[in-house]
Amino acid sequence: MQPMIEVNNVSMRFRMANDRINSIKEYMVQLLRGKMKYKEFEALKNVSFNVQRGEVVGLIGHNGAGKSTTLKVISGVLQPSEGNVIVRGNIAPMLELGSGFDYDMTGKENIFLNGAILGYSEEFLNSKYDEIVAFSEVGEFINVPLRNYSSGMITRLAFSIATVIEPEILIVDEVLSVGDATFQKKSHARMMELMHGGTTVLFVSHNMKQIRNMCSRVVWLENGQVQMFGETESVCAAYENYKR
Amino acid sequence: MDMKKSRKLLAVLAACYWALVLLIYLVAGEQFHYTAVKSEALSPSSVIGEIVDGVAVTQRLTLPAETTQGLELMVGTYGRTNQGTMHLTLADLDGKTIAYKELDISSFADGTYVPVVFDEPVQLQVETQFLLTITTEGCDHGNAVTLYCGNSVNAGRFDIAQSIEAEELYIIGNQTGMGKLCVKINSIRTLSFYKTYWVVVAVLFVMAAAICVVWWRRALQGKTNPLVSVCTLYSRYDFLLRQLVSREFNKKYKRSVLGVTWSFFNPLLTMLVQYIVFSKLFHSNVPNYPVYLLTGVVFMQFYTTAVSTGMNAITGNASLIKKVYMPKYIYPLSRIISSLINFLISLIPLLLVILITKTPIRPSMLLLVFDILCMLGFVAGMVMLMTTAMTFFQDTQFIWSVLSVMWTYLTPIFYPETIIPTKLLPIYHMNPMYQYIKFARTCIIDGISPEPISYLWCILTSAVVLLLGVLVFKKCQSKFVLHL
Known part of the structure; x- marks a missing residue:
């Protein structure tokens, strides 16, 4: 069986100009002075791994190791400088909850807008609308513009929209628990339900307990390179040793 | 790819195309067959003197388009009502008469263009030169009209002097004048475009259809091509597009x-x-x-x-x-x-x-x-x-x-x-x-x-x-x- 996600020798380089040039005048000045020097920054170096169907794979590593960049390359937001990524299935990108929210629009309008951004169809959203509202517990606030919501309500609504579907591939960047203690429990339960429901999951976490509980395999990134890729226990142990 | 949705999209596009083609043909009609060409006259600066019996005025003119329906002449009446008849003759440079028209002088108004419509449109090649000869009958001094001439073009607030070649100057009696008569020539140019309209339209359609068919067959074999990507994007993102449009639109006037x-x-x-x-x-x-x-x-x-x-x-x-x-x-x-x-x-x-x-x-x-x-x-x-x-x-x-x-x-x-x-x-x-x-x-x-x-x-x-x-x-x- 072919893997759901294949990451083949992916390198990601960013150009870091002395100062980011974003005006024509600056561009011309820099060009004339011959100072168009770019410092290259390699966020990912030759990263390869794959995720099988129905598998839960964790991404661990220190801050700046390239975890978020990897997720962005897989979800298509960034084009890799070298190498390629093959994804077989629909991705529900949950890189940041509620990134498509518009604060001038009501909760109801935002459910449809955000749902559309996540790639849901109209019929699906209509049928799941009540479920989303109920799960988010925003109640009568659903017809109020988002700017009047509390921050907890916004994250709850975002979580409810993002997890109402059972996607083929779920990409999660540390969004496992949001809201207050009761909602955290609920959201955690929902995540577990998704992960055990046959969905392929790729997720980033710093919580080693969570990783050990959920993942079948783990990718350990260090300075943009794959330090280790394998069974959860061995990678986690090595990572914890390295940290010390 | 969503085949049903894509087929619908293509059918709608084809229908729109033919509706537009037909609409243009039906409405445009005459404008596709002919276009009016009017040669502009010089700006009138002076009169050429009374045209009495026995005096002929000649002016060499050039046809702007192949079918000429008539002329307009700027006349002067010296502020009085004159009697008589004006004879206009169009002849080619060999002296053969092409068209002839008589005008009633009493109907002339001072300083206006008098329309002259030939009984039958004159068919000549473009840029053909011909001679306009004007004589009168029943006119003598004190009961005669005149024509306006000029030697400059109007350009907004200014007049720009024009150099006129010797043979283009008007002749009255046996004297050569100082300018050109103020004459407008009304012609129509036949356009060949309408003949090719359906051919062009059909060829374009067949080409587009052929490309679509080739792409469609390749799509069935699972190969990607522009048609597939457009259709997939359309079927996959039309809901999102509608959401974004309604957001854009509602937000503008929200408050x-x-x-x-x-x-x-x-x-x-x-x-x-x-x-x-x-x-x-x-x-x-x-x-x-x-x-x-x-x-x-x-x-x-x-x-x-x-x-x-x-x-x-x-x-x-x-x-x-x-x-x-x-x-x-x-x-x-x-x-x-x-x-x-x-x-x-x-x-x-x-x-x-x-x-x-x-x-x-x-x-x-x-x-x-x-x-x-x-x-x-x-x-x-x-x-x-x-x-x-x-x-x-x-x-x-x-x-x-x-x-x-x-x-x-x-x-x-x-x-x-x-x-x-x-x-x-x-x-x-x-x-x-x-x-x-x-x-x-x-x-x-x-x-x-x-x-x-x-x-x-x-x-x-x-x-x-x-x-x-x-x-x-x-x-x-x-x-x-x-x-x-």
């Missing part, structure tokens, strides 16, 4: 009391202000000035607002682009569509003004569909170009704010086209917005279809700019996220 009605009032009020200011200046020169003005205002406003909102499509959605993958073209496209809806709403006040000014509603107004489609292509191309430029250089928004004002003033919106210096006309013609606005005005005010060349210009400018915009956007889109 205003009058809401969408502003789309309606805005052009109307702009027109009213400009009407009050400029009607004194240009009113007499332009027939149906309110409609002339509002057409320009509505079209130009669509263009400037669509580009200024559309160019922020990428930078304004930075938070989304950095987080979620979707085709980037969706962002500018949603803004273009919401601007288009606004534009369509602002056509309602235009219709109101058309009704109020009692401009006759004619089928030619249906040709606006073609015009608007072409303008839409141009606007979409410009939005793509500007939003790409804007992502890399934030200066673009400031450049555009100056450029849009310049563009508005350089397009004849509130001033008549006649005040444009003749020398600069070719440059004006290169302005696509001028083409679209002129097209619309011809359809609405004159009630006829523009000439085929206008159609060509509209399609060409629109296609070139759209293609350029799409290509540039496509080439740069993967780099957008690095510059946000």
Whole structure:
């Protein structure tokens, strides 16, 4: 069986100009002075791994190791400088909850807008609308513009929209628990339900307990390179040793 | 790929194409077969003296087009009523008579052009020279008319002297005059375009259909091609597109009391202000000035607002682009569509003004569909170009704010086209917005279809700019996220 996600020798380089040039005048000045020097920054170096169907794979590593960049390359937001990524299935990108929210629009309008951004169809959203509202517990606030919501309500609504579907591939960047203690429990339960429901999951976490509980395999990134890729226990142990 | 949805999309596109083709053919009709060519006369400066019996006036003229229906002569009556008959003879340079006409002198009014319509149109090759001979019968001194002559052309407020070759000067009796008679020649040019219209249209359709069939078969084999990607994108993202458009549209008027009605009032009020200011200046020169003005205002406003909102499509959605993958073209496209809806709403006040000014509603107004489609292509191309430029250089928004004002003033919106210096006309013609606005005005005010060349210009400018915009956007889109 072919893997759901294949990451083949992916390198990601960013150009870091002395100062980011974003005006024509600056561009011309820099060009004339011959100072168009770019410092290259390699966020990912030759990263390869794959995720099988129905598998839960964790991404661990220190801050700046390239975890978020990897997720962005897989979800298509960034084009890799070298190498390629093959994804077989629909991705529900949950890189940041509620990134498509518009604060001038009501909760109801935002459910449809955000749902559309996540790639849901109209019929699906209509049928799941009540479920989303109920799960988010925003109640009568659903017809109020988002700017009047509390921050907890916004994250709850975002979580409810993002997890109402059972996607083929779920990409999660540390969004496992949001809201207050009761909602955290609920959201955690929902995540577990998704992960055990046959969905392929790729997720980033710093919580080693969570990783050990959920993942079948783990990718350990260090300075943009794959330090280790394998069974959860061995990678986690090595990572914890390295940290010390 | 969603086969059913794509088939529907293709069928709708084909139907639209043929509907438009048929519409243009039915409405354009005569304008596709003929175009009127009128040679302009010199500006009258003096009279040539009384034309009495026995005196012949001759003038050599050149035909502007192959079919000539008649002439117009500027006559003078010395402020009195004269009796008699005027004989006009058209002869070729060998002396063979081509056309002949008699005019009743008593009906002449001083200083006006007298129309002379031949019994049968004269068919001659273009640029043929011929002699116009004028004699009178029953006229003597004190009871005779005269003709005006001139040696300069009118150019706005000034007259520019023309050098006239010796054989082109008029001759009265046996004296050679100092200028040329003021004569206008009314001709029509037969256009061969209508013969090829159906051929061109059919060939284009067959070509498009053939490409689609080839792509379709390849799609069935599972290979990717532009048709597949367009159809997949359409079937997958049409809901998202609708959501984004409605957001764009609702947000614009979200906190205003009058809401969408502003789309309606805005052009109307702009027109009213400009009407009050400029009607004194240009009113007499332009027939149906309110409609002339509002057409320009509505079209130009669509263009400037669509580009200024559309160019922020990428930078304004930075938070989304950095987080979620979707085709980037969706962002500018949603803004273009919401601007288009606004534009369509602002056509309602235009219709109101058309009704109020009692401009006759004619089928030619249906040709606006073609015009608007072409303008839409141009606007979409410009939005793509500007939003790409804007992502890399934030200066673009400031450049555009100056450029849009310049563009508005350089397009004849509130001033008549006649005040444009003749020398600069070719440059004006290169302005696509001028083409679209002129097209619309011809359809609405004159009630006829523009000439085929206008159609060509509209399609060409629109296609070139759209293609350029799409290509540039496509080439740069993967780099957008690095510059946000």
